[in-house]
Amino acid sequence: MDKLDFLNKYRDNVELVSINDVDSFITNEWKNVFKEETQNKRVKNTISIWKKHCEKELRNTINYLSEHLIDVSLIKTSYGISVIYELIMMDGSIDYYEGLLPIHDYEKELFIWNSIPESLKSFYSFVHNGFYYYASQNMGILPVQKVTCMNDYDWGIIEDLKLDILFSMKSTYIFFETGMGGYVLLDMQNYGDENSIVWFSRKKPIYNKNFWDIVDEWLVMGFN
Numbered sequence: 001m002d003k004l005d006f007l008n009k010y011r012d013n014v015e016l017v018s019i020n021d022v023d024s025f026i027t028n029e030w031k032n033v034f035k036e037e038t039q040n041k042r043v044k045n046t047i048s049i050w051k052k053h054c055e056k057e058l059r060n061t062i063n064y065l066s067e068h069l070i071d072v073s074l075i076k077t078s079y080g081i082s083v084i085y086e087l088i089m090m091d092g093s094i095d096y097y098e099g100l101l102p103i104h105d106y107e108k109e110l111f112i113w114n115s116i117p118e119s120l121k122s123f124y125s126f127v128h129n130g131f132y133y134y135a136s137q138n139m140g141i142l143p144v145q146k147v148t149c150m151n152d153y154d155w156g157i158i159e160d161l162k163l164d165i166l167f168s169m170k171s172t173y174i175f176f177e178t179g180m181g182g183y184v185l186l187d188m189q190n191y192g193d194e195n196s197i198v199w200f201s202r203k204k205p206i207y208n209k210n211f212w213d214i215v216d217e218w219l220v221m222g223f224n
Helices: 003-010 027-035 039-052 059-067 118-127 156-160 211-223
Strands: 015-017 069-077 080-088 094-100 130-135 138-141 172-177 183-189 196-200 206-209
Touching: 003 080, 003 094, 027 039, 027 069, 039 059, 039 069, 039 118, 059 069, 059 080, 059 211, 138 211, 172 211, 183 211, 196 211, 206 211
Parallel strands: none
Antiparallel strands: 015 069, 069 080, 080 094, 094 130, 130 138, 138 172, 172 183, 183 196, 196 206
């Protein structure tokens, strides 16, 4: 199965596009990636973007991408323009991750932009507005359009385990989702990279974890 056939299995009407088709929508750094004609140069420039903007936060993720990323492509879907990462796995199979283009100013106005940590603003602004496993759209950093408040859900685990919640559900948001009942949260009243909450749908949460340490660890787990 070729790349486009695979991508269309999980999304309708996926198109591969060139830099000329999306020039006005893309940042200069990503333009430089897709102006390159060879896979090796596209990969090199992609890794450079990650290193420039989040090397400290996502060092293990970057190391994995450096070893396993074989190409990047631009696609157009109903969600907009995305970068598709083509990764060669340990068994020789190919898997795909998706990164939406960096956030636009108008999207910030619809989001709790001013409340999030600067390191997360940097990721959304220069790397991707969300980065996750393509097929499931999980196991990754959520796009701002999908970041939701904890208070929007009825969490049965709270009553089942008689949890004593140590944060405000109304000011706490989900920024990472595994798709298997694991979440990384930030409380906007007490945010900071050291103060994230690891939330589970079937067991007690873990408090005061470094946001990027957990995200970095879980991204690499997802790759594997």
